[in-house]
Amino acid sequence: MNEELELIFEEIKxxxxxxxxxxxxxxxxxxxxxxxxxxxxxxxxxxVILTFRLLPKDTAAETFVELEPDRQMLLISAxxxxxxxxxxxxxxxxxxxxxxxxMPANVVRRIIRYSSPEMRQNINEILNFPTDSAGSxxxxxxxxLRAEMTLDEAFEHIRTTGWDKxxxxxxxxxxxxxHLEGVVTVQQMLLAERSGTIGEIMDRNVISCxxxxxxxxxxxxxNKYDFLALPVVDNEERLVGIVTIDDAIDVxxxxxxxxxxxxxAITPIEKTYLRTGIFETWKQRIPWLLxxxxxxxxxxxxxxxxxxxxxxxxxxxxxxxxxxxxxxxxGGQVSVTVIRGLSLDEIDFGDWFRVxxxxxxxxxxxxxxLAAANFVKLLFIDRVTLSVAGVVSITLVVVxxxxxxxxxxxxxxxxxxxxxxxxxxSPFITTIVDALALLTxxxxxxxxxxx
Amino acid sequence: MNEELELIFEEIKxxxxxxxxxxxxxxxxxxxxxxxxxxxxxxxxxxVILTFRLLPKDTAAETFVELEPDRQMLLISAxxxxxxxxxxxxxxxxxxxxxxxxMPANVVRRIIRYSSPEMRQNINEILNFPTDSAGSxxxxxxxxLRAEMTLDEAFEHIRTTGWDKxxxxxxxxxxxxxHLEGVVTVQQMLLAERSGTIGEIMDRNVISCxxxxxxxxxxxxxNKYDFLALPVVDNEERLVGIVTIDDAIDVxxxxxxxxxxxxxAITPIEKTYLRTGIFETWKQRIPWLLxxxxxxxxxxxxxxxxxxxxxxxxxxxxxxxxxxxxxxxxGGQVSVTVIRGLSLDEIDFGDWFRVxxxxxxxxxxxxxxLAAANFVKLLFIDRVTLSVAGVVSITLVVVxxxxxxxxxxxxxxxxxxxxxxxxxxSPFITTIVDALALLTxxxxxxxxxxx
Numbered sequence: 001m002n003e004e005l006e007l008i009f010e011e012i013k014x015x016x017x018x019x020x021x022x023x024x025x026x027x028x029x030x031x032x033x034x035x036x037x038x039x040x041x042x043x044x045x046x047x048v049i050l051t052f053r054l055l056p057k058d059t060a061a062e063t064f065v066e067l068e069p070d071r072q073m074l075l076i077s078a079x080x081x082x083x084x085x086x087x088x089x090x091x092x093x094x095x096x097x098x099x100x101x102x103m104p105a106n107v108v109r110r111i112i113r114y115s116s117p118e119m120r121q122n123i124n125e126i127l128n129f130p131t132d133s134a135g136s137x138x139x140x141x142x143x144x145l146r147a148e149m150t151l152d153e154a155f156e157h158i159r160t161t162g163w164d165k166x167x168x169x170x171x172x173x174x175x176x177x178x179h180l181e182g183v184v185t186v187q188q189m190l191l192a193e194r195s196g197t198i199g200e201i202m203d204r205n206v207i208s209c210x211x212x213x214x215x216x217x218x219x220x221x222x223n224k225y226d227f228l229a230l231p232v233v234d235n236e237e238r239l240v241g242i243v244t245i246d247d248a249i250d251v252x253x254x255x256x257x258x259x260x261x262x263x264x265a266i267t268p269i270e271k272t273y274l275r276t277g278i279f280e281t282w283k284q285r286i287p288w289l290l291x292x293x294x295x296x297x298x299x300x301x302x303x304x305x306x307x308x309x310x311x312x313x314x315x316x317x318x319x320x321x322x323x324x325x326x327x328x329x330x331g332g333q334v335s336v337t338v339i340r341g342l343s344l345d346e347i348d349f350g351d352w353f354r355v356x357x358x359x360x361x362x363x364x365x366x367x368x369x370l371a372a373a374n375f376v377k378l379l380f381i382d383r384v385t386l387s388v389a390g391v392v393s394i395t396l397v398v399v400x401x402x403x404x405x406x407x408x409x410x411x412x413x414x415x416x417x418x419x420x421x422x423x424x425x426s427p428f429i430t431t432i433v434d435a436l437a438l439l440t441x442x443x444x445x446x447x448x449x450x451x
Numbered sequence: 452m453n454e455e456l457e458l459i460f461e462e463i464k465x466x467x468x469x470x471x472x473x474x475x476x477x478x479x480x481x482x483x484x485x486x487x488x489x490x491x492x493x494x495x496x497x498x499v500i501l502t503f504r505l506l507p508k509d510t511a512a513e514t515f516v517e518l519e520p521d522r523q524m525l526l527i528s529a530x531x532x533x534x535x536x537x538x539x540x541x542x543x544x545x546x547x548x549x550x551x552x553x554m555p556a557n558v559v560r561r562i563i564r565y566s567s568p569e570m571r572q573n574i575n576e577i578l579n580f581p582t583d584s585a586g587s588x589x590x591x592x593x594x595x596l597r598a599e600m601t602l603d604e605a606f607e608h609i610r611t612t613g614w615d616k617x618x619x620x621x622x623x624x625x626x627x628x629x630h631l632e633g634v635v636t637v638q639q640m641l642l643a644e645r646s647g648t649i650g651e652i653m654d655r656n657v658i659s660c661x662x663x664x665x666x667x668x669x670x671x672x673x674n675k676y677d678f679l680a681l682p683v684v685d686n687e688e689r690l691v692g693i694v695t696i697d698d699a700i701d702v703x704x705x706x707x708x709x710x711x712x713x714x715x716a717i718t719p720i721e722k723t724y725l726r727t728g729i730f731e732t733w734k735q736r737i738p739w740l741l742x743x744x745x746x747x748x749x750x751x752x753x754x755x756x757x758x759x760x761x762x763x764x765x766x767x768x769x770x771x772x773x774x775x776x777x778x779x780x781x782g783g784q785v786s787v788t789v790i791r792g793l794s795l796d797e798i799d800f801g802d803w804f805r806v807x808x809x810x811x812x813x814x815x816x817x818x819x820x821l822a823a824a825n826f827v828k829l830l831f832i833d834r835v836t837l838s839v840a841g842v843v844s845i846t847l848v849v850v851x852x853x854x855x856x857x858x859x860x861x862x863x864x865x866x867x868x869x870x871x872x873x874x875x876x877s878p879f880i881t882t883i884v885d886a887l888a889l890l891t892x893x894x895x896x897x898x899x900x901x902x
Binding site for chain 2: 030031032034155158159162163168169186187190191205207223224225226228245246248249250252253256257259260261263264265266272273274278279281282285286288289290292293294296297299300301303304307310311314315317318319320321322324325326328329330332333335336337338340341344346347351354355358361362365366369370373374377382400426427430431434438
């Protein structure tokens with residue numbers, strides 16, 4: 001499919017170069033807005049503006065939404081006031097807000113100026129919700145019905161108002177005070193007896209969320225119940241908006257990316273990698289690198305304190321990287337598993353003892369296997385003395401057990417005190433496990449080797 | 452919302468204990484199937500069976516789909532043949548296939564026996580698709596229309612056949628040979644003039660996938676175009692099924708989890724953490740731990756070879772963990788960023804030089820900052836000699852640059868040779884960077900300290 005798309009892009013570029021605009025138009029209008037946006041990332045800005053002006057109004061707006069912020073900004077600067085107004089009129093509220101959040105102040109002022117007064121007020125309301133709340137991702141373009149409507153009246157209402165709604169398939173039934181009374185799907189309406197009223201077929205057990213709810217939890221709720229949209233109510237239980245499935249997917253994808261970044265000791269930002277400048281990338285990474293580097297002062301002190309033991313038995317130094325590395329890997333494995341489990345709601349704080357008990361047994365198995373393999377290797381391949389092989393292998397078991405315990409408990413504890421568990425991943429765990437590994441190593445060595 | 456649910460669960464448990472089945476029924480039937488499934492994980496099996504028998508047929512089937520495999524198996528064993536048949540009749544094909552894939556052979560035989568002959572044939576067909584293909588997650592319950600149908604005929608067709616379709620909102624238009632001709636949404640149909648035909652309003656530029664396409668790519672396509680469903684065609688371009696958005700979300704979520712697991716050196720399996728036995732967990736983790744442990748033979752050899760230098764300047768040993776740790780963290784940061792970028796299609800193989808060039812500059816910035824901070828700390832806090840501070844700080848810059856280069860190039864190279872880039876994450880990168888760090892360290896030490 002991608003190769004096919006590339007061929008079409010090549011053809012369009014040729015048509016642009018040869019100024020064959022009629023053919024260009026017929027080629028472009030067959031494309032999906034998401035693909036036109038891809039094309040626009042790939043051709044010079046003057047061709048973007050020219051092609052954009054050929055697009056039908058609704059396609060133009062949908063394409064505009066899919067563009068990266070820098071292209072959106074250039075397009076807005078190229079728009080006449082009338083053009084800007086035409087695009088803004090076609091946009092859904094949630095998309096307009098997304099765009100405004102990415103634009104510099106002067107562009108925002110221009111967008112606000114050419115929005116309708118009603119839209120302007122709505123934009124301001126949404127911008128006032130915290131960025132991680134359901135309110136910040138909701139849209140207010142939904143179909144609302146009344147319980148006393150007949151099915152025919154309801155369909156007629158959808159037909160007359162459905163043009164500018166983000167989804168018409170889930171309709172919300174409200175009373176005169178906009179309190180949410182029920183929910184009904186177009187599927188239910190189509191399959192029901194035509195003589196009834198909406199009140200008779202609607203589902204009164206509506207699952208809804210509050211404007212202030214965490215957007216990731218809201219997205220997970222949509223996913224859990226396989227809904228296409230979830231209603232958002234205010235503190236007085238009045239329906240104020242809906243969150244649609246396409247936005248929920250974006251939230252879940254972003255959340256997974258963020259978790260991965262935090263687990264790798266990166267401060268997450270919303271921009272994609274190739275669009276992030278090198279200073280921004282540096283700022284995402286350097287605080288953690290610095291912190292982790294400075295925290296290795298502990299390992300440095302531990303080794304300095306053990307200098308005598310190390311010079312008494314120089315062979316011991318050679319196994320430090322293996323012990324620290326294995327500990328870090330063992331701890332990283334369990335911390336990632338637990339962090340993901342917490343974030344998918346598969347693990348709760350209440351499960352901490354089950355998790356600990358499981359990890360204790362798994363770490364005995366893993367530690368035992370590794371120690372056995374290592375013992376054989378040390379004796380027969382590295383040909384160290386029996387006592388050195390013993391020291392290294394026993395340390396290995398202890399380190400793996402300690403790593404697994406630290407790796408499972410820290411993320412759960414972080415969740416409990418409302419820290420992001422993802423912080424307790426490999427880099428952080430490794431720093432703790434490194435210190436533990438060295439302490440254990442030198443303690444066991446001094447006991448067994450008498451140094 | 453979760454606390455509210457817990458209260459309802461407590462109430463239901465009391466009603467069960469007091470055998471108040473009428474109240475129980477009215478309480479349970481207000482719940483969503485996904486929540487009834489949660490309840491069923493929480494109460495004894497005999498109560499599950501009892502409550503399950505109270506549910507309306509369609510709710511029962513939807514709840515069954517949401518259950519964990521072990522509960523499904525126990526329920527199937529408790530079912531009479533008639534009950535099993537009733538549940539199977541209500542299931543969609545893709546859900547039946549999901550269940551069959553998790554069940555032991557004797558249960559599968561029983562399911563197959565009580566499926567209709569047509570269903571049986573369809574199950575076998577789907578089971579023949581590779582587990583990571585679009586065919587394996589598609590459903591065959593979709594609405595197909597003909598171009599010559601009038602809108603009224605089409606709505607009538609939906610009304611009579613829409614009961615057992617997984618989605619009715621996107622309808623597919625096929626010719627007599629089942630070739631896909633177009634796609635039309637119920638929204639378009641509701642908003643169109645009533646006098647036209649389907650052929651006049653349908654969209655002829657249909658985006659589809661093949662049965663053999665990778666399921667993750669198919670899920671990403673649904674997400675990219677904000678579709679509710681994507682048609683699946685066979686090699687003769689005949690429509691054979693659709694992939695719906697709820698399954699696409701599950702695929703994307705699973706894929707992110709898998710990536711995280713592979714990046715943490717864990718072999719992914721589909722079961723959730725708490726449902727995986729300790730031997731299975733051991734099997735997921737031990738191969739990688741062993742491999743990584745054995746590969747630290749390199750660092751061991753490098754240190755052994757440098758024994759003389761280390762005994763000449765014992766202070767050098769103390770900085771080994773910091774150098775290796777910082778290298779590992781720096782490499783892990785970039786590898787995770789690049790792996791996620793590759794998997795979200797934000798980075799391509801063609802971008803390798805842009806990525807390398809960016810990382811070169813970022814690593815100079817990061818390495819420089821870290822080395823400067825470290826140099827000051829070494830001189831004024833640790834009070835080492837100027838030359839040792841110099842050796843450690845210069846090594847740090849080189850290690851960070853090497854780590855960032857290895858960390859960005861290996862995942863891209865892996866993608867190129869069709870390996871999973873996620874393998875090239877922190878644990879693997881760390882092993883390479885550890886060896887590079889030590890080699891650099893001892894080489895710079897011998898040059899600057901003359902040892």
